[in-house]
Each structure stands twice: as structure tokens, then as C-alpha cells.
Amino acid sequence: xxxxxxxxxxxxxxxxxxxxxxxxxxxxxxxxxxxxxxxxxxxxxxxxxxxxxxxxxxxxxxxxxxxxxxxxxxxxxxxxxxxxxxxxxxxxxxxxxxxxxxxxxxxxxxxxxxxxxxxxxxxxxxxxxxxxxxxxxxxxxxxxxxxxxxxxxxxxxxxxxxxxxxxxxxxxxxxxxxxxxxxxxxxxxxxxxxxxxxxxxxxxxxxxxxxxxxxxxxxxxxxxxxxxxxxxxxxxxxxxxxxxxxxxxxxxxxxxxxxxxxxxxxxxxxxxxxxxxxxxxxxxxxxxxxxxxxxxxxxxxxxxxxxxxxxxxxxxxxxxxxxxxxxxxxx
Amino acid sequence: xxxxxxxxxxxxxxxxxxxxxxxxxxxxxxxxxxxxxxxxxxxxxxxxxxxxxxxxxxxxxxxxxxxxxxxxxxxxxxxxxxxxxxxxxxxxxxxxxxxxxxxxxxxxxxxxxxxxxxxxxxxxxxxxxxxxxxxxxxxxxxxxxxxxxxxxxxxxxxxxxxxxxxxxxxxxx
Numbered sequence: 001x002x003x004x005x006x007x008x009x010x011x012x013x014x015x016x017x018x019x020x021x022x023x024x025x026x027x028x029x030x031x032x033x034x035x036x037x038x039x040x041x042x043x044x045x046x047x048x049x050x051x052x053x054x055x056x057x058x059x060x061x062x063x064x065x066x067x068x069x070x071x072x073x074x075x076x077x078x079x080x081x082x083x084x085x086x087x088x089x090x091x092x093x094x095x096x097x098x099x100x101x102x103x104x105x106x107x108x109x110x111x112x113x114x115x116x117x118x119x120x121x122x123x124x125x126x127x128x129x130x131x132x133x134x135x136x137x138x139x140x141x142x143x144x145x146x147x148x149x150x151x152x153x154x155x156x157x158x159x160x161x162x163x164x165x166x167x168x169x170x171x172x173x174x175x176x177x178x179x180x181x182x183x184x185x186x187x188x189x190x191x192x193x194x195x196x197x198x199x200x201x202x203x204x205x206x207x208x209x210x211x212x213x214x215x216x217x218x219x220x221x222x223x224x225x226x227x228x229x230x231x232x233x234x235x236x237x238x239x240x241x242x243x244x245x246x247x248x249x250x251x252x253x254x255x256x257x258x259x260x261x262x263x264x265x266x267x268x269x270x271x272x273x274x275x276x277x278x279x280x281x282x283x284x285x286x287x288x289x290x291x292x293x294x295x296x297x298x299x300x301x302x303x304x305x306x307x308x309x310x311x312x313x314x315x316x317x318x319x320x321x322x323x324x325x326x327x328x329x330x331x
Numbered sequence: 332x333x334x335x336x337x338x339x340x341x342x343x344x345x346x347x348x349x350x351x352x353x354x355x356x357x358x359x360x361x362x363x364x365x366x367x368x369x370x371x372x373x374x375x376x377x378x379x380x381x382x383x384x385x386x387x388x389x390x391x392x393x394x395x396x397x398x399x400x401x402x403x404x405x406x407x408x409x410x411x412x413x414x415x416x417x418x419x420x421x422x423x424x425x426x427x428x429x430x431x432x433x434x435x436x437x438x439x440x441x442x443x444x445x446x447x448x449x450x451x452x453x454x455x456x457x458x459x460x461x462x463x464x465x466x467x468x469x470x471x472x473x474x475x476x477x478x479x480x481x482x483x484x485x486x487x488x489x490x491x492x493x494x495x496x497x498x499x500x501x502x503x504x
Contacts (some may be wrong), residue, residue, distance in 0.1 A: 024416050050426055085415070089453075095385040095418040097378065097456045131455070 014038055017112035018140060023086035029077045032067025042174065042314075044140040048084055051076040057197060057313060075143040084135045091116060104129045112220060113213030143178065143210060145221050149315055150183040156277070156304055156320045156329065157184065158197050164188060164250060165303035166269065166323070168296075169278040171286060175308045176315030177278045178254060182211050182221060184276060185252045189224020200225040200274075203248030205238035211254055227252075236264040244270050250274045262295045269301055283307060284321060300324055335504065342503075343496035352399050354485040359435040361481055364474040366398040367444075368467050375463045377454060381484015387420055403444070404431045420451030423452040443469045 019030055026046065030115075043055040051073070052063045061069040062179060063077045070076075092099045103109045107117045107128075117135035123130045157167050171177040191199035204227050206212050212219035214231040223229065228246045230238045235253050242248055251268050256277050268275050282286045284305055288294045296302065305321040318331040364393035382465040386408055393404035395418035403426050417425065425446045436444075443466060450462040 021416055088420075089418055090416070093384045093386060094417075094422070094452045095383075096453055097459050098382050100386050100455045 010080065013112055013114070013142060013144065014041070014086045017110060018044070018142065020187075021087065021091045021110060022091065026077070026079060026083050026087070029063060029065060029067055033063065033069065034043055034067075036068055041142055043142065046084055046087065046138040046140075048081040048136045049078065052079050054140050060204075081135065086136055087138060088118065088135055090285060099224050100131070106132070106209075108212075109209040110140075111213070111215050111217045115141045115143065115208065115210055117141070130304045143213065145182065146179050146315075147183060147186070147222065149176070150180050150187060152317055153180065153306055153320075154184060154192065155195060156306065157188070157190070157227075158192055160196055161196050162200070164274050164276070166274055167276045167300060167304045167306060168275075168293075168302045169306045169308065170281045170284060171278065171308035172282050173280065174312065174314060175310045178210050179256060179307060180308065180315060181252065181276065181278055182223060185211065185227060186222050186224040188252075188276070189226040190248055199224065200249040201224050201247065203242035203246050203251045203273075205233055205235055205242060205251065205253040207233060207235050207238065207254065211252070224319075237261045237270055239264045242275060242305040243268060248273060250276060250278045254278055255280065256296075257290055257292050260294060261293045264300065264303060265296055277303075282309075284326075297323075306327075336435070339418055339500040339504070346496030346499070348490040350418065350488045350490070350495070353488040353492070357436065357481040357484045359421070360437070360440075361477040361488070363398060363400045363434055363436060364440065364470050364477060366396055366400045367403075368474070369471050370396055370401065370404055371463050371467050372471075375460055379460045382456065390468055399434045400436075406430055407463050420448045421449050423448035440470070440473055443473065458495050 015035070019027055024028060030044075036056075038056075041054055041056045045053040045060075046057065047053075054061045054069060055139075057218060061071065061075065064070055064075045065077050066075075090097070091108060095105070099108045105120060106119075107115050109115050112263070117137075117139040118132050118135060118137040119139075122132055137208065158162050159165050168179055169181060171180075185202055185204060189199050189202040191197050202224060204212055204223060206214065206229055209231055210220070212223045212227075212229045213221045214229055218233060219227070219229055228242070228248065230242060233241065235256065235258070239251055239253065242251055251273055252275075256265065256276070256278055265275055265277070279287055280294055281290075281293075283308065284297070286303045288297065300323055302323040304323055307318040307321070309316050309318040311318070317330070319328055321327070322329050352400035360491040372467075373395055374388050377383045377391055378385075383391075389404050389411065393401045393408060395401075396404075401478045406429055407423050407426035410425055411419065424445055426439060427448070431441050431444075447462065450458060452459075474494050
């Protein structure tokens with residue numbers, strides 16, 4: 001019963017989770033947009049003194065003042081800098097201090113796991129970013145939970161009834177990497193009776209609160225029954241903490257490639273724990289240019305590489321490669 | 332004669348009662364200043380240690396206290412929560428203005444509380460903490476002053492009540 005209610009709520013993430021955090025002026029315009037045309041929306045972009053732009057699978061659209069989507073440049077709804085500042089204030093729920101660390105990295109995450117990128121004038125202190133002021137651009141990326149989207153992939157990951165392969169998902173931006181990872185996490189944790197796979201204990205290190213979309217520590221997205229979530233924790237620290245404290249069988253984390261990630265992943269593998277993670281890239285050879293990931297490929301840390309693309313819409317499965325032999329398993 | 336005695340007794344009790352009420356009022360202001368400091372302390376902990384959102388911090392603070400001053404924190408919490416687009420400063424100032432009359436605080440105290448709102452929510456954690464500490468210090472000074480006035484006035488009001496009652500009885504007899 002409760003689960004059903006949650007599905008109902010999820011239908012309009014825009015209405016509940018994004019529109020209330022946009023400044024009054026722009027909110028009034030966005031509310032007039034017909035929701036049916038927003039069904040597959042991916043991004044809302046606000047730029048100071050520029051038209052508001054929406055992006056869906058058909059490309060980007062301007063919004064007119066009376067809430068129509070158009071490609072002509074007449075009567076467009078223009079965002080002012082004050083609109084952007086107010087929007088950011090609302091998004092941080094009037095508590096900028098609580099989001100300071102996220103702002104330093106250039107984005108904040110809204111309730112529901114929607115990531116908002118921030119551009120503006122950067123304030124530096126001792127060589128690192130302290131704050132972003134004079135906001136000039138906001139990019140709201142709408143995150144969507146698609147249960148069942150990993151159906152095609154999951155059989156390449158599962159190994160017998162009680163084990164999985166170490167897996168790296170490779171995908172360009174906006175091809176459904178995080179959405180796929182979330183669904184894989186759910187299935188690995190819950191189990192899949194049709195493949196006779198019983199669930200495993202999963203430790204999810206959710207650095208950017210995008211996968212589980214925790215609100216006050218409780219996952220808002222379904223990431224499975226046997227999943228423990230470490231929310232907002234840096235990956236390297238989080239993976240070690242999980243290993244020490246929660247005795248997981250699988251550790252899931254998003255977007256490796258930063259310095260230190262390689263060692264952390266190897267520590268996980270040495271502890272006999274499986275790992276599922278993702279990396280930005282268009283192909284496996286593309287990844288070899290990146291040192292942290294190259295190290296992992298050379299050490300044969302992963303058993304499976306799953307490459308996604310945008311060819312037939314987000315989440316198109318391009319190929320599955322065996323990590324030991326580097327031979328294609330699919331198609 | 333008996334009527335006279337009963338009447339004068341009534342007058343004396345009534346006037347000393349009034350005196351006691353006034354002296355109680357004097358004790359209220361330092362008490363309320365202390366309560367606010369306590370709630371600000373909770374706010375500081377919520378912000379610096381738990382890094383909670385302002386609305387949650389205010390909720391924790393007002394629920395910890397049942398004094399009249401918690402009304403300010405409660406309505407600040409409500410202003411922050413509803414989607415009328417108030418920022419933190421507006422929400423706090425509105426809450427102070429709406430509720431200050433329900434407390435025994437004076438104008439000077441109100442000024443301190445108002446200036447507390449100016450930095451609320453819009454800086455990093457250290458900024459928030461130093462703002463809260465500054466306000467607590469200012470309120471502490473107010474509390475000391477209020478305490479002195481209380482000592483002076485409390486006994487004065489009480490004596491004035493009793494003696495005034497006796498004086499009017501003498502006059503009437």
C-alpha cells in the first residue's frame with residue numbers, strides 16, 4: 001500500500017520537487033506549461049538575462065511568457081539575475097551554510113536527487129573554491145527513477161545465485177548512467193527470482209545524494225531492502241567506512257576517476273567485496289586516457305564493462321565486454 | 332465595626348496582590364532573556380554540529396521550550412516552511428514583530444533580535460555561529476541589566492503594594 005502511494009507521488013517530480021524551489025516569477029510561467037509536454041524533460045536551464053530553456057529528448061526549447069514551448073524567439077520568458085539568486089536561496093531552503101560544501105563543488109542536490117549545477121563568480125581562498133557568488137547560470141537536471149531499466153543488463157552482472165561480477169558502467173553524460181546504477185542496486189539488493197538470484201547486502205556510497213536521493217537520511221528512491229546508504233560521503237572515505245562497519249557483500253558507488261579512487265577500489269576488492277561503479281566515457285579505449293581508471297583496467301579489477309550510449313534514447317546498451325579476456329560478450 | 336475590619340482587610344490583600352503581580356512581571360524579563368539564549372544555543376548546535384537546515388533547527392529550538400519566547404521561534408519556523416518566498420531574514424523579522432508583544436521583552440531586546448536576522452542563513456557555518464554567539468552575548472548583557480532592575484523593583488513593588496493598601500485603609504478610616 002505504502003509502496004503504491006510512493007509510485008503515485010513519483011509521477012510528477014517536477015511539480016513537487018522542482019517547481020516550488022524556483023523563484024516566484026519563473027514559477028508562475030513554468031506552472032502554465034502543459035505537463036504532458038514535460039513528461040520526458042531532462043534539464044531546465046536558467047541563465048541570467050537569457051531565455052529559460054528546457055531540454056528533452058527532442059532537443060532544447062524556449063519557454064514563452066505564457067508557458068508555451070517554442071523554437072522561435074518571440075515573447076520569451078527571460079530569467080533575471082535576481083530570479084537566479086532567489087532560486088538558489090529557495091533551493092538551499094534558506095540555509096546556504098548547510099549546502100556550502102556542495103556549492104564549493106559547483107552543484108547542489110535537491111530533495112528527490114535532482115542535481116542543480118551552478119555557474120557564477122567564484123570566490124577563492126588559499127587556492128580552493130570558497131563560494132560562488134553573482135550566480136549567472138543554473139542547470140537543473142531532472143533525475144528519474146525507472147524501475148526495470150536494467151533488465152537487459154542484469155543477467156551480465158549476476159554470477160550464479162549468490163554472487164555478482166565486479167562491474168564498471170561506462171557512459172557519456174546524460175545517457176542514464178545513474179538511473180541504470182540505481183536499478184541495478186535495487187535488483188542486486190532485493191534479488192531476482194526469475195534468474196534464481198537471492199539478494200546480497202549492498203553498501204551504497206552516495207556522494208552526491210543522486211542514487212538513493214536521501215532525505216533526512218532515508219532513501220527516497222527504491223534502492224533495495226538489503227542496502228545501507230552512506231549519504232553525502234566522499235567515495236574514498238565512504239568505501240573504507242562501509243568495509244569496516246557494515247560488512248557489505250557489494251559496494252556501489254557513482255563516477256570514479258578522481259585521485260585516490262583506484263586505491264580505494266582495490267582495497268574493496270582485496271577485502272573480497274564486489275564492486276559496481278560507473279565512469280564517464282564513450283568507450284573503453286576512451287577511459288584508458290585517465291590514469292585512475294587505466295590502473296584499474298590494467299589490474300583487471302573489473303570482470304564486466306558495460307558501455308551505454310544515446311543511440312536509441314538514454315540508456316541504450318552498446319556493448320558488454322569481459323574484463324579478463326577483453327572480448328565482447330554482447331552483442 | 333466588623334464590616335470595617337473586613338473591608339480594610341480586603342483592601343490590603345487586594346493591593347498587596349497587585350504589588351506581587353507587578354514584582355512577578357519584573358522577574359519575567361530576565362527569565363525570558365535566559366530562555367532565548369538557551370534556544371539560540373540549541374540553534375547553534377543544530378547549525379554547526381549537525382548542519383541542519385534553518386527550518387529544522389528552529390523547530391528543534393521551539394519544541395525544547397514552552398516559554399512565551401518560544402512563540403518567536405515557532406512562527407519563524409512556520410514562516411520558513413510555507414512557500415510565500417520569505418528569505419530567512421524576512422521570516423525571522425516577521426516572527427519577532429508579530430510576537431514581541433506577547434513577551435515581556437523591551438525595545439532594546441527587540442533591536443538585538445532584529446539585528447540577529449540580518450545574517451541568518453546567508454553565510455557559511457562559521458558566520459552563522461559567530462552571529463549566534465554575538466547575539467547571545469548581547470542578550471547576556473541585557474539579562475544582567477534586567478536582573479539589576481528586577482532586584483530594585485521587585486521589593487519596591489511588593490512594599491508599595493502592602494504599604495499602599497495600609498495607607499488607603501488609614502485614609503478611609
